[in-house]
Amino acid sequence: MSLALESRLAAIVGEKRVLARPSELRVYESDGLPGYHHAPRLAVFPATRDEVIDVVRLLAETKTPYVARGAGTGLSGGALANGVVLLGLHRLKRIISIDVENCRAVVEPGVVNANLTAATAPLGLHYAPDPSSQTACTIGGNVSENAGGPHCLKYGVTLNHVIALTVILPGGEIITLGNPDGEDDGIDLLGAFIGSEGCFGVVLDVTVRLVKNPQAIRTLLADFASVDSAARAVSAIIASGIVAAALEMMDAPTIHAVEASIYAAGYPTDAAAILLIELDGPLAGLEEDVARVEKFCLDAGARGVRIATDAADRARLWQGRKKAFGAMGRVSSHLVVQDAVVPRTKLPAILAEIGRIGVARGLTVCNVFHAGDGNLHPNIPYNANDPVESAHVHEAMREVMEACIAAGGTITGEHGVGLDKLPYMASLFTPSTLTAMCTLRTVFDPEQRSNPSKVVPIHSCREWHAAPSARP
Amino acid sequence: MSVTTGSIPCAIPGSPLDLASGGIDACVHCGFCLQACPTYLALEDENDSPRGRIVLMRGLVEGTLATTNEDVHTHIDRCLGCRACETACPSGVPYGHLLEATRATLTAVKPIPFVARAILFAFARRPLMLLFMFGGRLTRALGLSRLLASLPGRLGFAMAMLESTRASITRKRYSPDSSGSRGSVAVLTGCVMEGLFAETNRATERTLSMNDYSLVLAPQQRCCGALHAHAGDAETARTLARANIEAFEAAGADYVAVNAAGCGAMMKEYGQILEHDAGWHERAVSFSARVRDVSELLAEAGPRTGGALPLTVTYDAPCHLLHAQRIATPPLRVLGAIPGLTLVPLNASDQCCGSAGIYNLVEPDVSNRVLAPKLANIALTGAPLVATGNPGCLMQIGAGLQQAGVGVRAVHPIDLLDASYGNL
Numbered sequence: 001m002s003l004a005l006e007s008r009l010a011a012i013v014g015e016k017r018v019l020a021r022p023s024e025l026r027v028y029e030s031d032g033l034p035g036y037h038h039a040p041r042l043a044v045f046p047a048t049r050d051e052v053i054d055v056v057r058l059l060a061e062t063k064t065p066y067v068a069r070g071a072g073t074g075l076s077g078g079a080l081a082n083g084v085v086l087l088g089l090h091r092l093k094r095i096i097s098i099d100v101e102n103c104r105a106v107v108e109p110g111v112v113n114a115n116l117t118a119a120t121a122p123l124g125l126h127y128a129p130d131p132s133s134q135t136a137c138t139i140g141g142n143v144s145e146n147a148g149g150p151h152c153l154k155y156g157v158t159l160n161h162v163i164a165l166t167v168i169l170p171g172g173e174i175i176t177l178g179n180p181d182g183e184d185d186g187i188d189l190l191g192a193f194i195g196s197e198g199c200f201g202v203v204l205d206v207t208v209r210l211v212k213n214p215q216a217i218r219t220l221l222a223d224f225a226s227v228d229s230a231a232r233a234v235s236a237i238i239a240s241g242i243v244a245a246a247l248e249m250m251d252a253p254t255i256h257a258v259e260a261s262i263y264a265a266g267y268p269t270d271a272a273a274i275l276l277i278e279l280d281g282p283l284a285g286l287e288e289d290v291a292r293v294e295k296f297c298l299d300a301g302a303r304g305v306r307i308a309t310d311a312a313d314r315a316r317l318w319q320g321r322k323k324a325f326g327a328m329g330r331v332s333s334h335l336v337v338q339d340a341v342v343p344r345t346k347l348p349a350i351l352a353e354i355g356r357i358g359v360a361r362g363l364t365v366c367n368v369f370h371a372g373d374g375n376l377h378p379n380i381p382y383n384a385n386d387p388v389e390s391a392h393v394h395e396a397m398r399e400v401m402e403a404c405i406a407a408g409g410t411i412t413g414e415h416g417v418g419l420d421k422l423p424y425m426a427s428l429f430t431p432s433t434l435t436a437m438c439t440l441r442t443v444f445d446p447e448q449r450s451n452p453s454k455v456v457p458i459h460s461c462r463e464w465h466a467a468p469s470a471r472p
Numbered sequence: 473m474s475v476t477t478g479s480i481p482c483a484i485p486g487s488p489l490d491l492a493s494g495g496i497d498a499c500v501h502c503g504f505c506l507q508a509c510p511t512y513l514a515l516e517d518e519n520d521s522p523r524g525r526i527v528l529m530r531g532l533v534e535g536t537l538a539t540t541n542e543d544v545h546t547h548i549d550r551c552l553g554c555r556a557c558e559t560a561c562p563s564g565v566p567y568g569h570l571l572e573a574t575r576a577t578l579t580a581v582k583p584i585p586f587v588a589r590a591i592l593f594a595f596a597r598r599p600l601m602l603l604f605m606f607g608g609r610l611t612r613a614l615g616l617s618r619l620l621a622s623l624p625g626r627l628g629f630a631m632a633m634l635e636s637t638r639a640s641i642t643r644k645r646y647s648p649d650s651s652g653s654r655g656s657v658a659v660l661t662g663c664v665m666e667g668l669f670a671e672t673n674r675a676t677e678r679t680l681s682m683n684d685y686s687l688v689l690a691p692q693q694r695c696c697g698a699l700h701a702h703a704g705d706a707e708t709a710r711t712l713a714r715a716n717i718e719a720f721e722a723a724g725a726d727y728v729a730v731n732a733a734g735c736g737a738m739m740k741e742y743g744q745i746l747e748h749d750a751g752w753h754e755r756a757v758s759f760s761a762r763v764r765d766v767s768e769l770l771a772e773a774g775p776r777t778g779g780a781l782p783l784t785v786t787y788d789a790p791c792h793l794l795h796a797q798r799i800a801t802p803p804l805r806v807l808g809a810i811p812g813l814t815l816v817p818l819n820a821s822d823q824c825c826g827s828a829g830i831y832n833l834v835e836p837d838v839s840n841r842v843l844a845p846k847l848a849n850i851a852l853t854g855a856p857l858v859a860t861g862n863p864g865c866l867m868q869i870g871a872g873l874q875q876a877g878v879g880v881r882a883v884h885p886i887d888l889l890d891a892s893y894g895n896l
Binding site: 019021023024026027028029030031032033034045047071072073090091112114115133135136137258260261262263323324325326327328329330332333334335 | 497498499500501502503504505506507516517518519521523524527528531536537541542543544558559560561562563564565
């Protein structure tokens with residue numbers, strides 16, 4: 001059976017692009033969260049749209065479950081193909097068209113996020129959602145996860161920048177969602193698809209909005225002696241009505257990891273927290289906003305605020321922030337990267353609570369996050385080969401999640417539920433909401449073959465309760 | 473799906489990879505290295521990426537992959553060793569070190585391919601190496617390399633490489649004066665550099681003199697051992713390292729100047745390759761601390777401005793200069809000291825050209841796929857000269873340009889500065 005499938009897939013994409021030996025599948029065991037790993041049954045790597053279509057239709061014909069994967073940089077285990085077929089889309093990396101007049105582009109799903117911005121930069125345009133992994137992650141993956149990024153505070157997330165999608169449904173039907181020329185009539189299925197974490201189908205092409213590069217940019221680095229005062233500065237800036245392009249916080253352990261790396265940005269290593277604040281837009285009025293933000297920081301207790309001197313300085317400040325999570329390999333051999341959201345005003349309290357949880361379990365928590373929208377990323381470096389420490393980490397993460405939910409927040413801001421956050425879904429949603437999600441999924445994927453057993457815990461679906469014999 | 477737990481003992485205790493395996497733990501699998509990797513971009517398989525190869529290395533250490541596994545050999549062999557992943561890695565994974573340790577571990581199971589072994593054998597023996605280089609010069613002088621450069625396959629490419637070593641620019645003779653105030657320098661004359669680029673070595677000496685360094689000879693010097701280390705022949709690399717340390721200690725200069733980026737990177741790592749050799753480690757560390765790329769020494773001195781040289785040039789960064797030695801601006805300072813020279817930026821100049829020592833002879837197919845975008849980007853600049861400070865890159869890019877018949881030449885930046893000084 002597997003042999004037959006393997007050779008039929010090879011007939012579509014070529015022999016070299018179907019991997020079946022365990023030693024070659026090994027590297028596809030996990031995404032960006034390697035604490036979870038399991039080899040796919042097969043991995044197939046089409047290079048063209050037609051090949052993707054043929055592969056998906058063959059999988060439909062043979063009723064084979066599969067997981068679509070971009071660059072494998074996701075942080076929720078969402079692209080883990082545990083024993084099923086892994087459908088890699090990173091070879092579809094063509095920018096199909098750039099329409100300068102209408103500020104939009106059509107790209108294949110495997111285009112790397114930063115490559116799109118690089119291609120449009122000479123035209124004075126950029127693709128606004130800028131996840132920290134933007135130098136590696138793909139637009140297709142961004143669509144699946146509804147990826148965010150530091151600049152989403154002002155510009156919005158992936159959802160706000162994708163205007164149309166061509167999708168092949170798991171059954172093999174090709175549909176268009178959204179409308180590049182304006183709002184679609186009827187129910188917003190495009191909105192439903194973006195962030196569906198690979199459970200609704202496979203993206204064939206993406207029409208994205210491009211944003212004009214701002215006339216001027218000012219990047220501020222504010223240095224605080226306490227996390228609490230940094231959090232208060234965040235609240236003051238937001239309350240003032242100034243819409244920062246980005247408003248990021250990093251705490252001391254994170255600063256130390258970054259400053260030890262090749263991306264050392266000159267962050268103050270004796271600070272308890274720093275804020276990286278970017279203001280952009282027309283030059284008129286910008287300096288006034290910069291002065292006000294500077295004052296909010298100083299009033300909240302900042303020890304100093306410095307403004308990036310030039311483009312190179314600004315790039316350096318941002319590189320440090322964006323590579324921060326990767327830099328934590330310096331602290332320990334493994335890392336859990338967490339993603340949760342709380343109402344912004346609850347930031348000081350929740351940060352204190354996270355600190356308390358870490359101390360109670362003897363763990364180092366490194367916080368690096370989008371403070372402006374209350375999107376936390378508590379990261380815990382640890383040694384996964386130490387079963388006791390691993391257990392502590394998992395417990396601590398559960399406690400952090402529960403604290404965020406109790407504060408009125410949620411369990412993911414941008415990384416998705418995937419596999420990692422399945423256990424928290426039932427704490428956040430009622431059984432009927434979860435059932436509604438299952439029902440929506442079956443509209444796109446009636447056989448539940450596309451990224452099976454992710455996002456919605458299967459046991460929360462009514463059908464599952466109705467048919468106990470189907471339980472694993 | 474499983475969650476990693478439990479402590480795993482090393483399956484290859486005492487092997488070079490076991491000794492280096494701590495470096496594997498720094499990888500958190502973030503994937504930021506993927507787009508920096510030329511073989512991943514060319515082959516589009518994570519098995520041919522840094523992150524993927526680290527997974528394979530981990531498999532060897534944990535014993536879930538055997539050292540005899542063919543797939544492991546294939547993907548480890550295919551690595552260029554350009555180390556562009558190191559300058560992309562936030563966690564500081566010592567990838568180059570891990571790669572060499574892995575190769576040293578794997579060569580115990582499967583010997584290095586014949587072509588590579590023959591070259592390594594010759595380079596480690598001075599008389600053979602000199603004979604080899606003499607043969608090269610003879611072939612070049614007789615015009616055989618020009619005749620055969622258009623042949624398809626490895627032989628044609630090797631001939632094009634040889635043909636590309638002819639001087640790319642003309643220059644006037646001059647007599648440098650040196651105050652010696654910046655200290656004394658012994659130059660690594662090298663194997664290929666002295667064999668096929670002797671004039672660049674003389675240019676190195678002249679330009680250093682022009683910038684107030686005094687020259688000291690180190691006649692006992694040998695091959696730097698980089699090719700051996702990269703291929704997994706760690707023992708020969710260590711033997712050559714010890715010989716060079718001795719030779720340059722005897723010379724007693726303040727600095728060891730290197731005009732071949734690959735050799736410079738190796739010599740700066742003698743401290744590391746002799747880490748477990750108690751009798752030599754300290755000497756190796758202090759030797760490595762004195763090694764400088766020639767562009768570093770020149771940039772330190774200014775360098776002194778030359779005479780007008782109205783040329784349009786683009787610059788390609790050798791991987792072992794940019795990624796291994798982390799030297800980015802000194803070569804640009806060298807070119808900046810030349811009045812009249814127009815520098816056109818090269819797109820993706822931080823990407824490998826596919827030379828990688830003798831990789832282009834051992835893995836010609838992948839090497840060509842890595843070279844293709846480099847040539848395309850060079851063509852986009854419109855410059856008739858591409859400057860790069862490493863013999864492997866000079867010959868790889870030179871051969872590609874030669875075979876493309878576009879009339880563009882590769883040149884060492886030091887040759888340009890030397891020509892500029894000739895015009896003073």
